[in-house]
Every structure is written in structure tokens, then in C-alpha cells.
Amino acid sequence: xxxxxxxxxxxxxxxxxxxxxxxxxxxxxxxxxxxxxxxxxxxxxxxxxxxxxxxxxxxxxxxxxxxxxxxxxxxxxxxxxxxxxxxxxxxxxxxxxxxxxxxxxxxxxxxxxxxxxxxxxxxxxxxxxxxxxxxxxxxxxxxxxxxxxxxxxxxxxxxxxxxxxxxxxxxxxxxxxxxxxxxxxxxxxxxxxxxxxxxxxxxxxxxxxxxxxxxxxxxxxxxxxxxxxxxxxxxxxxxxxxxxxxxxxxxxxxxxxxxxxxxxxxxxxxxxxxxxxxxxxxxxxxxxxxxxxxxxxxxxxxxxxxxxxxxxxxxxxxxxxxxxxxxxxxxxxxxxxxxxxxxxxxxxxxxxxxxxxxxxxxxxxxxxxxxxxxxxxxxxxxxxxxxxxxxxxxxxxxxxxxxxxxxxxxxxxxxxxxxxxxxxxxxxxxxxxxxxxxxxxxxxxxxxxxxxxxxxxxxxxxxxxxxxxxxxxxxxxxxxxxxxxxxxxxxxxxxxxxxxxxxxxxxxxxxxxxxxxxxxxxxxxxxxxxxxxxxxxxxxxxxxxxxxxxxxxxxxxxxxxxxxxxxxxxxxxxxxxxxxxxxxxxxxxxxxxxxxxxxxxxxxxxxxxxxxxxxxxxxxxxxxxxxxxxxxxxxxxxxxxxxxxxxxxxxxxxxxxxxxxxxxxxxxxxxxxxxxxxxxxxxxxxxxxxxxxxxxxxxxxxxxxxxxxxxxxxxxxxxxxxxxxxxxxxxxxxxxxxxxxxxxxxxxxxxxxxxxxxxxxxx
Amino acid sequence: xxxxxxxxxxxxxxxxxxxxxxxxxxxxxxxxxxxxxxxxxxxxxxxxxxxxxxxxxxxxxxxxxxxxxxxxxxxxxxxxxxxxxxxxxxxxxxxxxxxxxxxxxxxxxxxxxxxxxxxxxxxxxxxxxxxxxxxxxxxxxxxxxxxxxxxxxx
Ligand code: FES
Ligand code: FES
Numbered sequence: 001x002x003x004x005x006x007x008x009x010x011x012x013x014x015x016x017x018x019x020x021x022x023x024x025x026x027x028x029x030x031x032x033x034x035x036x037x038x039x040x041x042x043x044x045x046x047x048x049x050x051x052x053x054x055x056x057x058x059x060x061x062x063x064x065x066x067x068x069x070x071x072x073x074x075x076x077x078x079x080x081x082x083x084x085x086x087x088x089x090x091x092x093x094x095x096x097x098x099x100x101x102x103x104x105x106x107x108x109x110x111x112x113x114x115x116x117x118x119x120x121x122x123x124x125x126x127x128x129x130x131x132x133x134x135x136x137x138x139x140x141x142x143x144x145x146x147x148x149x150x151x152x153x154x155x156x157x158x159x160x161x162x163x164x165x166x167x168x169x170x171x172x173x174x175x176x177x178x179x180x181x182x183x184x185x186x187x188x189x190x191x192x193x194x195x196x197x198x199x200x201x202x203x204x205x206x207x208x209x210x211x212x213x214x215x216x217x218x219x220x221x222x223x224x225x226x227x228x229x230x231x232x233x234x235x236x237x238x239x240x241x242x243x244x245x246x247x248x249x250x251x252x253x254x255x256x257x258x259x260x261x262x263x264x265x266x267x268x269x270x271x272x273x274x275x276x277x278x279x280x281x282x283x284x285x286x287x288x289x290x291x292x293x294x295x296x297x298x299x300x301x302x303x304x305x306x307x308x309x310x311x312x313x314x315x316x317x318x319x320x321x322x323x324x325x326x327x328x329x330x331x332x333x334x335x336x337x338x339x340x341x342x343x344x345x346x347x348x349x350x351x352x353x354x355x356x357x358x359x360x361x362x363x364x365x366x367x368x369x370x371x372x373x374x375x376x377x378x379x380x381x382x383x384x385x386x387x388x389x390x391x392x393x394x395x396x397x398x399x400x401x402x403x404x405x406x407x408x409x410x411x412x413x414x415x416x417x418x419x420x421x422x423x424x425x426x427x428x429x430x431x432x433x434x435x436x437x438x439x440x441x442x443x444x445x446x447x448x449x450x451x452x453x454x455x456x457x458x459x460x461x462x463x464x465x466x467x468x469x470x471x472x473x474x475x476x477x478x479x480x481x482x483x484x485x486x487x488x489x490x491x492x493x494x495x496x497x498x499x500x501x502x503x504x505x506x507x508x509x510x511x512x513x514x515x516x517x518x519x520x521x522x523x524x525x526x527x528x529x530x531x532x533x534x535x536x537x538x539x540x541x542x543x544x545x546x547x548x549x550x551x552x553x554x555x556x557x558x559x560x561x562x563x564x565x566x567x568x569x570x571x572x573x574x575x576x577x578x579x580x581x582x583x584x585x586x587x588x589x590x591x592x593x594x595x596x597x598x599x600x601x602x603x604x605x606x607x608x609x610x611x612x613x614x615x616x617x618x619x620x621x622x623x624x625x626x627x628x629x630x631x632x633x634x635x636x637x638x639x640x641x642x643x644x645x646x647x648x649x650x651x652x653x654x655x656x657x658x659x660x661x662x663x664x665x666x667x668x669x670x671x672x673x674x675x676x677x678x679x680x681x682x683x684x685x686x687x688x689x690x691x692x693x694x695x696x697x698x699x700x701x702x703x704x705x706x707x708x709x710x711x712x713x714x715x716x717x718x719x720x721x722x723x724x725x726x727x728x729x730x731x732x733x734x735x736x737x738x739x740x741x742x743x744x745x746x747x748x749x750x751x752x753x754x755x756x757x758x759x760x761x762x763x
Numbered sequence: 764x765x766x767x768x769x770x771x772x773x774x775x776x777x778x779x780x781x782x783x784x785x786x787x788x789x790x791x792x793x794x795x796x797x798x799x800x801x802x803x804x805x806x807x808x809x810x811x812x813x814x815x816x817x818x819x820x821x822x823x824x825x826x827x828x829x830x831x832x833x834x835x836x837x838x839x840x841x842x843x844x845x846x847x848x849x850x851x852x853x854x855x856x857x858x859x860x861x862x863x864x865x866x867x868x869x870x871x872x873x874x875x876x877x878x879x880x881x882x883x884x885x886x887x888x889x890x891x892x893x894x895x896x897x898x899x900x901x902x903x904x905x906x907x908x909x910x911x912x913x914x915x916x917x
Contacts, residue, residue, distance in 0.1 A: 009859070011856060011857075011859070012859060012861065014861075014864070015855075015856050015859070015861050015864075016848075016856060017864075018861045018864030018867050019839070019848065019852040019855050019856055019861060019864075019867060019868075019871060020799075020839060020840070020842070020843060020848070020852065021797070021798065021799020021800075021838065021839040021840045021868050022799075023864055024798065025798075025801075025865065027792075027798070027802065028792075028798035119784075193899070194897075194899050195863070195865075195899055196801070196803045196809060196811055196863070196865040196866050196897065196898070196899055197801070197803070197863070197865045198802075198803070244863075244864065245863060246801070246803075246863045246864070246865030246866075247862070247863040247865060247899055247900055249899070276802075278805065279803070279804040279805065279806070279808070279809075487863060488862040488863025488864065488865075488900050489862065490862065651858075651859035651905075652859065652862075654859075654904075654905070655859060655862055655900070655901055655905060658901055658902035658903075658904040658905065659862065659899070659900045659901050659902050660902075661902055662899075662901070662902030662903065663899070663902075685804070685806070685808060686803075686804050686808035686809055686897060687806075687808050691897055691899070692902075693894045693895075693896075693897065693903075694889075694890040694891075694893045694894045694896075694903045694906075694907060695890055695891065695894045697902060697903060697904075699904065700902045700904045
């Protein structure tokens with residue numbers, strides 16, 4: 001396939017705005033007479049508020065209003081950014097109120113303050129005196145599930161949900177008869193998204209008394225729906241505006257700060273009220289990546305053919321349901337997706353309530369956790385059988401394209417197989433993997449790899465709907481309104497490339513505004529699920545095809561030739577055969593707007609439901625050097641090779657891969673949220689929570705095997721989230737290759753490695 | 764306590780009334796509308812608020828506005844000359860070093876500080892010079908490459 005604009009390194013639409021400081025984020029768009037909100041947060045991880053005294057806060061000069069749980073109707077709403085379901089049982093759990101007197105984690109919201117400036121608001125929030133009746137604190141799922149444990153949510157037994165999946169035959173008899181059985185336990189810490197822009201929003205009532213919310217969100221249309229639930233007001237009463245957003249990674253796919261600003265604004269007569277979370281609040285009172293414990297069991301024969309696998313997954317959901325059981329179910333589904341030759345799978349999964357901060361969506365939605373277990377486990381098996389880990393993977397992947405019986409999604413592994421071959425060559429796998437076994441000495445090198453498969457969008461689990469409006473301006477340029485949400489991943493850019501490719505209008509002449517506004521932007525569920533390029537892209541192509549057809553029709557009329565003889569290229573209507581330019585789009589557009597006989601603007605609006613998915617795949621290879629005495633791991637080389645179908649923009653695609661690997665390195669070696677036994681945070685800031693810096697990375701590599709997706713726009717599939725999936729297990733497997741030690745917990749920081757090396761007798 | 768300070772901001776002399784408790788970040792953003800200067804942590808951990816003070820990149824969130832009296836402050840808003848991006852801005856655009864963009868003004872400040880030394884730097888030295896800035900989107904790869912490219916530009 002050859003393309004003109006798609007598959008090219010065009011410059012991001014928003015990049016000049018971002019390097020000049022002209023891009024305006026939520027905090028940069030303040031209203032006149034802005035008021036500032038601050039929240040009174042729980043200082044205990046579990047308890048009832050016995051008494052609350054707001055008098056000192058109210059007396060502080062500059063304070064306008066204090067609002068507590070007592071002042072608001074206790075309406076329960078869900079917070080998670082899933083699409084709404086018309087089926088009542090499929091709806092998200094509604095267990096959150098704006099403020100509460102039953103606090104379920106450190107930082108839970110009890111009250112809010114409105115003041116003339118943010119200093120005063122925060123000061124007043126500190127002056128609110130709260131007395132607690134402390135309740136037992138459960139930080140681990142096992143504790144919360146004990147007989148007689150205090151229910152964090154009444155009637156829940158501290159279970160968000162539990163269920164079981166099965167594919168193929170009963171695994172138990174297969175384990176009995178297999179040559180070998182291996183069982184391993186994995187223990188994975190919670191981590192944070194750490195987007196650089198903290199949660200922020202402001203709300204006010206406009207001239208028509210509608211409530212306008214400006215928010216750094218990934219899901220403006222879903223925010224509108226959830227606010228309508230939280231305040232029992234019609235959807236149309238709300239308008240959500242999303243300006244430039246400073247990263248989200250799933251944390252802004254939950255509705256967190258928006259109900260708070262709406263409640264506070266309504267309490268002061270609809271005046272604008274802004275809340276900007278501090279970094280410390282962001283760490284404990286937004287969402288986390290679930291802490292998970294996974295037991296994996298495999299039965300296999302001596303040649304490495306795995307006959308059956310069983311997973312038991314226990315996900316720690318924290319104080320509220322948020323995404324409910326969906327992330328844990330995604331782990332279970334993904335467990336049965338990559339190595340389809342295995343055929344017989346069983347999984348048992350549970351999501352619990354505990355008194356940790358609330359877990360939710362974070363880049364790749366549970367798949368990093370299950371992949372750490374599955375991919376580590378494969379290398380443990382390879383070690384047992386003295387097989388090459390790459391060969392073991394090859395044996396247990398299918399040869400052919402197939403339909404995954406469990407998920408119902410069509411599936412091809414061909415791109416992944418090619419990616420593995422390319423990666424092996426790039427890192428000299430065959431030589432190094434063998435040579436690095438059985439080293440002695442303080443510093444030891446190792447190579448490791450890990451694979452993944454990942455969905456593009458959320459069909460068939462959720463309905464997939466996207467919208468695109470395109471209009472030709474008087475100068476022949478196109479203007480697009482999308483409901484898809486640019487949060488830094490580069491979606492606006494790839495959509496403009498798609499529109500340019502389809503219509504023949506040049507990329508520079510396709511315009512888009514980074515702002516999403518529910519009053520003007522078509523409906524689209526938003527930025528999550530690695531869905532926008534694949535799902536919204538299809539809506540964009542459909543709309544662009546209609547525009548292209550209208551251009552030809554108008555031109556055929558004006559030029560008095562058959563439209564089948566015409567095409568559009570480089571902003572001109574051309575003769576298809578000779579490529580001769582016949583008329584500029586600028587002239588054509590002007591005529592369509594102002595023609596006295598047949599004036600009509602070239603415009604269209606498309607709402608497109610997608611009922612397909614296109615599995616994207618990839619592999620990470622890494623080479624590390626492990627210092628046995630210090631437990632420190634130096635990454636010497638690391639790269640991902642992805643099959644995301646056609647790469648729409650190599651620059652932005654590489655950027656996604658680099659960012660994913662970086663987040664994966666943090667996950668593997670550095671990051672963890674720490675709490676004391678009372679559930680109080682120990683590292684709720686960017687100094688003590690260890691985020692990778694420029695010095696923690698080697699050069700990161702990104703490469704692509706470009707297959708062609710039959711269903712995706714220009715053959716594209718999704719890319720963004722899974723870039724982070726294979727990093728941690730690849731590093732774990734490289735440490736295994738270097739040292740012979742199986743490390744089955746995250747993060748593999750010096751403390752963890754020291755303990756593992758000590759247990760293995762290396763130290 | 765309110766107090767008047769005089770600074771040169773992006774080449775223009777400005778006089779502004781500040782509260783002595785205010786950080787330079789707050790004054791730049793709220794009173795002088797230099798919104799390229801970002802608030803990521805407020806306590807010197809992330810580098811999103813960096814500005815050039817007399818040519819040196821400093822986290823403005825932990826620099827009291829009152830200390831800036833009489834000093835020359837430069838932010839990304841002042842980097843363009845006659846509508847042309849500076850070498851670092853240009854290199855960041857060409858290399859596609861930007862994703863969400865929230866960390867980028869801070870990086871550009873430190874990269875521009877490097878550029879103005881007129882020295883050459885190894886990749887490790889570039890990494891070291893930028894290590895006070897956190898970015899969660901890019902893995903720093905294209906930022907490091909863009910900075911090297913910017914250093915090479917005329
Ligand atoms: S805001 Fe100043 S260093 Fe983070
Ligand atoms: S580009 Fe998003 S934090 Fe750096």
C-alpha cells in the first residue's frame with residue numbers, strides 16, 4: 001500500500017502551540033472572578049466522622065462557604081468512564097457520593113471549602129475539625145475477605161465481584177496427566193499514573209443557568225452523563241469543555257474532581273469555582289493501578305507444549321468500585337488470548353474492596369499485571385525444560401489466524417511472529433541467551449523478552465460509537481469536529497492525516513481544535529481502550545469519504561464533466577487520467593458557499609458504530625546488567641517491536657512506544673506506592689515515589705511490523721496502551737537469564753532483588 | 764505583606780505588586796499571565812515550572828517572587844524572535860519530541876540554557892542536564908535527541 005499523507009512523519013497539529021506556551025490547559029483558562037475550592041480529606045484510612053466543626057474555617061477572612069456531607073443529598077453515582085449501558089445489570093457500581101461521613105481510604109472527601117483564593121481555601125480546609133470513629137483498616141484483599149470483617153460498603157462482603165472463566169476442557173485432569181506441573185505466585189504492587197498535570201476542573205453556571213465544567217478529562221461526554229447521575233439533573237443541563245490536557249494514562253478516565261467543583265459552584269450560586277489537586281492529593285485521591293496477586297499453574301509435556309493453564313487472580317480495588325471488576329476480567333480474558341495453542345484455560349478472579357486508595361484504569365487496563373505473571377511463568381517453564389524461551393513461546397502460539405472462542409474476536413499472530421524474529425536478530429538472542437547462562441561474579445548480564453496481545457477498542461465488551469463532523473471552509477480547507485479526545489497521544493494529528501488522505505486536501509489545510517466541547521463536538525466515548533485511531537478513525541474516514549464525494553459532485557457540475565473522471569489531489573480537483581489540475585478547492589468552495597443558484601456548504605456529520613476489533617501485538621527485548629551485591633539493574637538495551645497494523649504516523653507511534661517502555665521500566669524496577677499499617681501514605685509525592693528520569697533510561701528503541709488490518713482505517717490497529725505491557729516481564733526474564741533467580745514480584749528494586757538473591761544463596 | 768518588585772520579563776521591564784509569601788511561579792502565572800510556566804508539584808520535584816533567571820534555569824515554584832526583584836526572567840513565551848522559534852523549539856518540533864506538552868516548557872528552558880553556553884555536550888551530559896525534569900509521556904528519548912539537534916543548530 002502506498003499512501004500520500006497517512007504513514008508519513010507529518011508534524012503534530014498541536015506541537016507549535018505546545019513549544020511556544022500558547023497551548024492553554026485548564027489552569028490557564030481562568031474566568032473573571034474565579035473562586036477557589038479546597039477539600040477536607042480524611043486523615044484515616046477507614047472510619048466514621050463522629051463530629052465535624054466548620055466554625056473556625058467559616059470565620060477565616062476570605063472564606064465564602066463550607067459544604068459538608070450533611071449539606072448535600074447523598075446521591076450515589078459511579079465514577080468510571082465506561083459507556084453507559086441500557087442493560088441495568090451491566091451498569092457500573094454506584095457507590096460514591098460527593099462527600100461522605102464514612103471514609104474508606106486516606107484522602108476520602110468529607111467536605112469542601114470555597115474561598116477568594118487558593119491559599120485561603122486550603123487554610124480553611126485545614127481548620128475544619130474532624131473527629132473520627134476509627135474502623136478496622138484492610139490493606140490486603142485477604143484481610144478484607146476474612147470472616148467477620150467490617151464491610152467497607154454495606155452488603156458487599158468487601159467483594160466488588162468474583163467469577164470464573166473456562167475455555168476448552170477441564171484443566172484439573174490435564175494437570176494430573178501432564179509430564180510436568182509448575183505453580184507460581186506473583187505479587188504486584190500498586191503504582192500511579194503520574195501525569196504531569198494534576199486533576200483540575202472548574203465549574204460555573206452560564207447565562208442560561210446551565211452548568212459548564214471545564215476539565216482535564218479523557219472522557220467529556222461520559223463526564224456529562226455521570227454528572228447528570230450525580231446531581232439528578234438532565235444531561236443537557238451540563239456542558240463539558242476539555243482544553244489541552246497534560247496527560248491522563250487512564251487516571252482521567254474516572255470522574256473525580258468534576259462532581260466536587262459542581263457541588264461547590266452550586267453552593268455559591270453558580271459562581272466559577274476551581275479545584276486543582278496538589279501532587280499529594282493526586283497520589284492518594286484519584287486512581288491507582290491495581291495491586292494484584294496472581295497464582296499461575298501450568299501442565300506441560302517435556303517438549304514444552306503447554307496443555308492447560310489455570311490462573312487465580314485477586315485484585316485489590318481500594319475504597320470504591322470505580323471500574324468495578326472490569327479490569328480484573330480483562331486480565332482473565334487476556335490470559336486466554338496470546339498463547340492460543342494451549343487450548344485449555346481456567347481462571348478464577350475476584351476484585352475486592354480494601355482501604356487503599358481507589359484502583360482504576362491505568363495504561364493497558366490490567367494487562368501489565370497478568371502479562372507479568374504469564375510471561376514470567378513461561379520463562380520459568382523454559383528454564384525447567386532447558387528450552388529457549390523464544391522457542392517455548394513459538395510452540396504455544398497458534399500458526400493460523402483464528403477466532404478466539406472466548407472473546408469472539410478475530411485474531412492473527414503473524415505480525416508477532418515476525419516481530420520476535422526481528423527482535424532476536426537485533427539483540428543477537430541466540431548467542432547471548434545461551435552465553436549468559438551460569439555466570440559467576442558480581443556483575444552479570446542477561447537478555448529477556450516478553451510478548452503481548454491487546455485489543456483495539458472495547459468491542460465486544462462495550463458498544464463502540466464515534467462521531468466526526470467535517471466542513472469545507474470558504475477557502476477549500478477542511479475543519480473537523482470530533483468527539484475523540486486529544487490528551488497528548490497525538491490522536492488529532494492522525495485524524496487529520498486520515499482526512500487528508502481520503503479527500504485529497506493537503507494535511508496543512510485540515511484543521512482541528514484540540515478542545516472538545518459537548519455542546520459542539522459529536523458524541524464519542526473518549527480516550528481509553530486503545531480505541532481512538534481504530535474506532536474514531538473509521539468515523540473520520542467515513543465522513544471524509546462523504547466530503548470527497550460531495551467535492552467531486554460539485555466539481556462535476558461546475559466543470560460539466562462526469563464525476564467519475566475526476567479526483568482530488570494537493571488541494572486541486574484534477575483530471576483522473578492526465579492528473580491535470582482543473583480547479584482549486586479554494587475556488588470550488590467559494591462557489592459552493594456563494595453560488596446564487598445552488599449554494600450549499602460541503603459538510604457532513606457521521607455517527608458510526610463499530611462492531612469489530614483487531615488484535616494488536618508486540619514484543620519487548622532487553623539486555624541488562626545486574627549487580628548482585630547492590631541489587632541494582634542497569635538496562636543496557638531495550639526495544640519494542642509492535643504490530644499495530646499500518647502506522648499512521650511513525651513519529652507519534654515511536655513516541656507512544658518510548659513512553660510505554662519508560663513507564664514499564666518504572667513499573668519493573670522503581671515504582672511502588674507505600675503505606676504504613678494504618679493505610680497512611682509514605683511516598684505520596686514525586687520525590688519519594690520514584691519516577692524514571694533521563695538518567696534511569698538507556699536509549700529506547702521502537703520498531704514496527706506493519707501488517708494490514710482488514711477492518712481498521714488504512715489498515716491501522718491500536719497502539720498506545722500495550723506499549724507498556726511487556727517491559728516488566730522482559731526485564732524480569734533478563735534478570736533470570738543473568739542470575740538464574742526467578743523474581744516474582746514487582747517492583748524489582750534493590751531491596752527486592754537483594755532478598756531474592758539472598759534466598760537463592762547468591763549473597 | 765504586599766511589596767512592589769521590578770523585573771525584566773522576556774525583555775520588557777515590568778513592575779508588579781506581590782504578596783511576600785508568593786512564589787515566582789504564582790506571580791508569573793497569576794499576575795503576569797505567563798502560563799507556559801506549569802505547576803506540576805509546587806515543591807521542586809518535577810521541573811515543569813522552570814524559568815531562566817539571569818540565564819540560569821531555576822524551578823520557579825520554590826523561588827520566592829521577592830527574590831526576583833531586579834532580575835532578568837525569561838520564559839518560553841519570550842523565546843521566539845521576530846516570529847521565529849528558537850533553535851530548541853524548532854528542534855523539538857522537528858523531532859516530534861512533544862506529547863501532552865505539559866513538561867515541555869520546562870525542558871525547553873533547560874535546553875535553551877545549555878544552548879546558550881555555546882559548548883558541545885555528549886548524550887550523557889545532555890541527559891544529566893535535563894534530569895531535573897520529569898516527563899511521563901515520552902520516555903525522554905525524542906527530548907534528548909531534539910536537545911542534541913538544537914545544540915547543533917546554527
Ligand atoms: S512545579 Fe516546580 S518543580 Fe514541580
Ligand atoms: S510530554 Fe507529557 S509529560 Fe512530557
